[in-house]
Amino acid sequence: MSLLQGTAQINKRGQLEIGGVSVPELTARYGTPLYVMDETLIRENCRTWQQAVVNHGIVAYAAKAFCTQAMCRLADQEGLSLDVVSGGELATALAASFPSERIFFNGNNKSLEELELAVQSKVGHVIVDNFLELEMLEQIAARSRKTVDILLRICPGIEAHTHEYVQTGQLDSKFGFTLENGQALAAVETALAQRHLHLCGLQCHIGSQIFALDGYAAAAQTMISFFATIREKTGVILDALDLGGGLGIPYLPDDTPAQVKDLVQTVVDAVHNSCQANNFPVPKLIFEPGRSIVGPAGWAIYRVGARKEIPGIRTYVSVDGGMSDNPRPALYGSRYYALVANKANAPAEETVTIAGKCCESGDILIKDIALPHLEPGDILAMPSAGAYQYSMASNYNRLCRPAVVFVRDGQAYVVVKRETIADILRNDIIPSTWEKSKEKLSVAR
Numbered sequence: 001m002s003l004l005q006g007t008a009q010i011n012k013r014g015q016l017e018i019g020g021v022s023v024p025e026l027t028a029r030y031g032t033p034l035y036v037m038d039e040t041l042i043r044e045n046c047r048t049w050q051q052a053v054v055n056h057g058i059v060a061y062a063a064k065a066f067c068t069q070a071m072c073r074l075a076d077q078e079g080l081s082l083d084v085v086s087g088g089e090l091a092t093a094l095a096a097s098f099p100s101e102r103i104f105f106n107g108n109n110k111s112l113e114e115l116e117l118a119v120q121s122k123v124g125h126v127i128v129d130n131f132l133e134l135e136m137l138e139q140i141a142a143r144s145r146k147t148v149d150i151l152l153r154i155c156p157g158i159e160a161h162t163h164e165y166v167q168t169g170q171l172d173s174k175f176g177f178t179l180e181n182g183q184a185l186a187a188v189e190t191a192l193a194q195r196h197l198h199l200c201g202l203q204c205h206i207g208s209q210i211f212a213l214d215g216y217a218a219a220a221q222t223m224i225s226f227f228a229t230i231r232e233k234t235g236v237i238l239d240a241l242d243l244g245g246g247l248g249i250p251y252l253p254d255d256t257p258a259q260v261k262d263l264v265q266t267v268v269d270a271v272h273n274s275c276q277a278n279n280f281p282v283p284k285l286i287f288e289p290g291r292s293i294v295g296p297a298g299w300a301i302y303r304v305g306a307r308k309e310i311p312g313i314r315t316y317v318s319v320d321g322g323m324s325d326n327p328r329p330a331l332y333g334s335r336y337y338a339l340v341a342n343k344a345n346a347p348a349e350e351t352v353t354i355a356g357k358c359c360e361s362g363d364i365l366i367k368d369i370a371l372p373h374l375e376p377g378d379i380l381a382m383p384s385a386g387a388y389q390y391s392m393a394s395n396y397n398r399l400c401r402p403a404v405v406f407v408r409d410g411q412a413y414v415v416v417k418r419e420t421i422a423d424i425l426r427n428d429i430i431p432s433t434w435e436k437s438k439e440k441l442s443v444a445r
Contacts, residue, residue, distance in 0.1 A: 049289055053264055202227070216267050
């Protein structure tokens with residue numbers, strides 16, 4: 001599968017071009033490291049999802065994949081709803097004037113302040129994860145004299161075929177009310193007993209970066225069976241089923257993820273069959289794609305620096321970023337591909353390992369990749385970098401987070417400014433008593 005998706009192409013000068021702008025030109029203008037996002041492809045992916053779910057339900061973009069005000073505004077323009085998992089993501093959406101009634105507020109340990117913000121801002125649905133949250137939300141809603149629409153997050157006991165760190169629906173999980181031990185039914189009964197909470201439906205999420213679709217079908221069948229149990233035990237018919245997100249994308253040329261339409265059809269078929277078997281009305285479906293919308297549209301751009309050749313063992317080529325702007329290889333063992341943006345047609349001449357500049361031996365972005373001979377100043381471009389890179393970036397080693405640029409029709413727009421050392425230092429405080437004397441402070445022993 002080609003990783004030159006969307007508007008990405010090699011131009012007549014042999015340079016990588018995205019959105020009609022050459023990557024060397026972008027790096028000259030905005031510096032490196034740099035995140036480049038193909039706006040046209042993001043919008044196309046939004047529309048692909050919208051078209052796939054028409055007549056079945058709605059699409060709620062999972063903001064955790066890539067959350068900025070510009071991205072929230074784009075999601076609104078494309079008619080998507082929004083799934084947020086923190087007060088920060090909610091505040092970002094509100095700052096971008098995203099309609100609060102189309103926001104789902106998710107997360108496993110929402111604070112009192114976050115729940116108060118959700119109620120005050122009139123989010124469409126709060127996805128409740130635990131009994132404490134049910135209690136707090138009822139108290140907040142009662143004080144505010146409001147009724148809050150909620151979904152309950154259920155742990156269905158489905159193990160998705162993906163990395164264990166991004167499995168979320170198995171029995172042993174920190175997320176949601178466990179179905180197998182009766183906790184989920186107890187949560188439903190508790191929610192229905194609250195005067196200021198309106199239980200609309202259920203949510204589950206089985207994992208992330210998933211290629212095989214059988215887990216989605218199993219989750220859908222399990223959840224519809226639970227809907228039928230709820231009707232039997234309480235007489236209540238819930239009408240909304242949120243099956244989360246998690247559809248995988250290609251990171252390597254040989255990756256073959258499922259298509260959006262195939263995932264949606266798999267879920268729709270499983271839901272309809274299960275509803276028929278349980279004589280249950282088909283609920284509205286909610287999908288929460290994140291990675292599959294922004295992941296393929298993003299590129300991480302670096303400038304090549306030092307080389308270290310160890311004859312007979314390995315050649316390391318260092319770049320000016322690393323685990324501070326992409327922790328996924330160190331965290332999950334994630335694998336990436338790359339090309340040399342300033343000489344994209346040059347043949348591969350050597351096998352090298354791309355190392356980051358963080359002070360960690362594990363800061364390796366790509367191990368053993370065949371590339372043209374790399375020299376200091378060359379520009380390395382890594383595709384499929386639009387999800388869970390900017391959103392997981394840090395200031396480790398006091399490195400500044402990169403800028404984010406959207407490109408479209410030959411134009412580039414900064415949507416996140418490059419962080420500066422001044423930004424990092426801004427929140428540092430030296431105790432005032434230390435400023436009064438230049439002498440060393442004595443330490444009691």
